Amino acid sequence: MLAGYDTLITTIALGAILAYSFHVVLMAGQLSLGQAGFASLAAYTSTLFVPDQPLFGSLSPVLIGLPVGAAVGAAAALLLGLPVLRLRGVFLAIATLAFGEMVRVFMTNAEWTNGALGLRLEKWATIDLVWLILAVLTYLFWRLGPSRTGRAFAAVREDELAAGSMGVDVVRTRMTSFMASGAIAGVYGVLFTYFFGRITPGAFDFSMTVDGLVTAVLGGYLIFFGPLLGAGFLTAVPELQEALGFDAGWIHPLLTGVLLLAVVLYLPGGLSSLAARLRPRRTPTPPQDTAVDDLRPLPEPGSTVARVRGLGKSYGAVQAVRDVDIDLASGEVLGVIGPNGAGKTTLINMLTGLEPPTAGEGDVLGVALGSRGGAHRYAQAGVSRTFQHSKLFGRLTVLDNVLVGTHVVSRGTYGRRLVWLPSARRDERRATRLAWAQLRRVGLADKAGLRPATLSYGDQRRLEIARALAAHPTLLVLDEPAAGMNHVEAAELAELIRSLAEDGITVLLIEHNVKMVVDTCTRLVVMNFGEVIAEGEPREVISDPAVIEAYLGADETGEPEYA
Numbered sequence: 198m199l200a201g202y203d204t205l206i207t208t209i210a211l212g213a214i215l216a217y218s219f220h221v222v223l224m225a226g227q228l229s230l231g232q233a234g235f236a237s238l239a240a241y242t243s244t245l246f247v248p249d250q251p252l253f254g255s256l257s258p259v260l261i262g263l264p265v266g267a268a269v270g271a272a273a274a275l276l277l278g279l280p281v282l283r284l285r286g287v288f289l290a291i292a293t294l295a296f297g298e299m300v301r302v303f304m305t306n307a308e309w310t311n312g313a314l315g316l317r318l319e320k321w322a323t324i325d326l327v328w329l330i331l332a333v334l335t336y337l338f339w340r341l342g343p344s345r346t347g348r349a350f351a352a353v354r355e356d357e358l359a360a361g362s363m364g365v366d367v368v369r370t371r372m373t374s375f376m377a378s379g380a381i382a383g384v385y386g387v388l389f390t391y392f393f394g395r396i397t398p399g400a401f402d403f404s405m406t407v408d409g410l411v412t413a414v415l416g417g418y419l420i421f422f423g424p425l426l427g428a429g430f431l432t433a434v435p436e437l438q439e440a441l442g443f444d445a446g447w448i449h450p451l452l453t454g455v456l457l458l459a460v461v462l463y464l465p466g467g468l469s470s471l472a473a474r475l476r477p478r479r480t481p482t483p484p485q486d487t488a489v490d491d492l493r494p495l496p497e498p499g500s501t502v503a504r505v506r507g508l509g510k511s512y513g514a515v516q517a518v519r520d521v522d523i524d525l526a527s528g529e530v531l532g533v534i535g536p537n538g539a540g541k542t543t544l545i546n547m548l549t550g551l552e553p554p555t556a557g558e559g560d561v562l563g564v565a566l567g568s569r570g571g572a573h574r575y576a577q578a579g580v581s582r583t584f585q586h587s588k589l590f591g592r593l594t595v596l597d598n599v600l601v602g603t604h605v606v607s608r609g610t611y612g613r614r615l616v617w618l619p620s621a622r623r624d625e626r627r628a629t630r631l632a633w634a635q636l637r638r639v640g641l642a643d644k645a646g647l648r649p650a651t652l653s654y655g656d657q658r659r660l661e662i663a664r665a666l667a668a669h670p671t672l673l674v675l676d677e678p679a680a681g682m683n684h685v686e687a688a689e690l691a692e693l694i695r696s697l698a699e700d701g702i703t704v705l706l707i708e709h710n711v712k713m714v715v716d717t718c719t720r721l722v723v724m725n726f727g728e729v730i731a732e733g734e735p736r737e738v739i740s741d742p743a744v745i746e747a748y749l750g751a752d753e754t755g756e757p758e759y760a
């Protein structure tokens with residue numbers, strides 16, 4: 198029935214494989230356009246290794262070319278990624294595109310490639326082989342999504358700072374997705390070459406990059422079957438056009454362009470998200486039992502959690518924090534207050550690894566200040582935090598947001614999910630139990646299936662706290678958690694913080710709601726112009742004339758004014 202359609206059917210599969218090489222980087226939030234270069238390098242290198250006789254008398258020799266292509270693509274991505282992956286957005290796109298062009302020019306001018314004329318080869322890649330490879334890729338992506346690694350990819354795409362603070366190694370995740378993209382592009386290059394029996398530098402040009410990107414975006418990169426859907430759709434358009442008798446060459450690019458625009462504007466999740474929307478939405482059901490008993494014990498009350506001396510941070514001429522000494526003991530709730538711009542956020546950014554200090558020394562949970570590796574190292578040591586301006590993962594559900602929080606207290610499940618090991622399922626269930634326990638604790642269990650944007654401001658704050666708690670932190674850092682909350686909500690939050698301290702969690706709290714701080718904290722630090730101006734028991738500190746003058750102000754009786 199499909200006789201005569203071999204090329205068309207294989208073109209769909211090849212298009213989908215190419216689109217997967219874009220899908221994997223878009224999944225991790227990177228616009229990388231070097232795939233043509235990876236594919237070209239891989240395909241040309243494979244011609245040096247692929248034998249000209251079938252293997253063992255009957256197997257396709259391209260089976261040698263595929264691992265070679267994947268390895269060359271991944272290695273090229275690693276070498277290119279080391280200098281360029283520090284770039285973001287359009288700058289990364291330009292750098293990677295330039296790499297693709299460099300490879301094309303190089304291959305055109307090299308002698309062994311026979312220049313622009315290219316090389317003729319045997320057509321070793323059959324339709325079955327191409328579809329088999331596509332099936333394997335689709336399977337890999339299907340199993341990736343709900344795994345710990347898949348969630349790390351999604352978290353990095355949504356917000357790198359928050360992902361790092363949840364213990365995700367952002368640099369490694371970005372590099373992994375970049376190398377996977379190189380490997381898949383390499384496989385595509387080899388299959389393309391040996392399906393058509395020809396290789397020229399022009400086959401791996403800018404238009405190939407555009408085709409792959411358009412297919413990936415049109416199909417959608419949030420769901421694993423997006424590339425397949427995109428490739429099927431885009432390949433069907435010219436066929437339909439031909440069947441209907443419109444053979445004008447401009448129709449296909451025009452239609453593709455309009456579709457792409459429509460998807461970007463109205464369906465950012467691509468066609469696959471439309472398919473997903475047609476499925477009845479399932480509300481996640483909480484497990485009966487949310488107990489997890491193998492978490493590491495919190496340190497003894499009173500033991501040292503953090504000790505820093507002479508901490509300072511300057512941005513050029515602005516001295517945001519200067520000469521701050523902080524000691525934090527396990528189980529205490531330390532409040533930090535001070536006027537806007539006093540340096541509070543900068544201080545906790547340094548204590549959580551988000552910013553390196555420019556002066557001072559010390560450590561937080563054994564991690565030396567300014568250590569290489571950034572926020573995720575602190576998170577792995579037991580530091581978890583929320584942000585002054587919520588940094589929730591917008592395209593993940595409430596439950597999935599909290600699941601990302603379990604990253605540091607969960608084992609990787611992807612490899613085991615691929616071979617359906619029961620232990621992977623057990624670990625995923627454990628992470629889910631941890632996440633539900635925190636959702637219940639902050640009162641958001643009934644909103645688990647919603648997106649963060651649909652929550653009230655107070656609920657968003659609570660969700661950030663639940664996500665931070667899912668990491669089972671030793672030190673919880675809260676940056677203005679009551680901002681935007683009414684009195685009742687703030688009182689409930691104070692209650693929650695006290696209960697966390699009773700459980701042995703050390704809390705560092707920045708807050709402008711002084712009443713809440715006084716009611717909640719065991720110790721208070723006041724900052725002004727980057728310096729600590731008072732420190733001690735909260736009620737004594739807020740009566741300090743220097744604190745009243747710098748921050749609180751006084752009523753007509755001379756008492757400090759606060760809500």
Ligand SMILES: Nc1ncnc2c1ncn2[C@@H]1O[C@H](COP(=O)(O)OP(=O)(O)OP(=O)(O)O)[C@@H](O)[C@H]1O
Nearest residue numbers: 512515517535536537538539540541542543544585
């Ligand atoms: N990345 C930066 N570059 C330059 N200056 C900065 C940077 N981050 C903070 N600052 C400056 O450092 C000072 C301290 O800012 P910081 O945000 O730490 O204060 P804060 O006490 O948290 O204020 P708020 O209560 O308004 O959040 C401010 O003068 C701010 O403008």
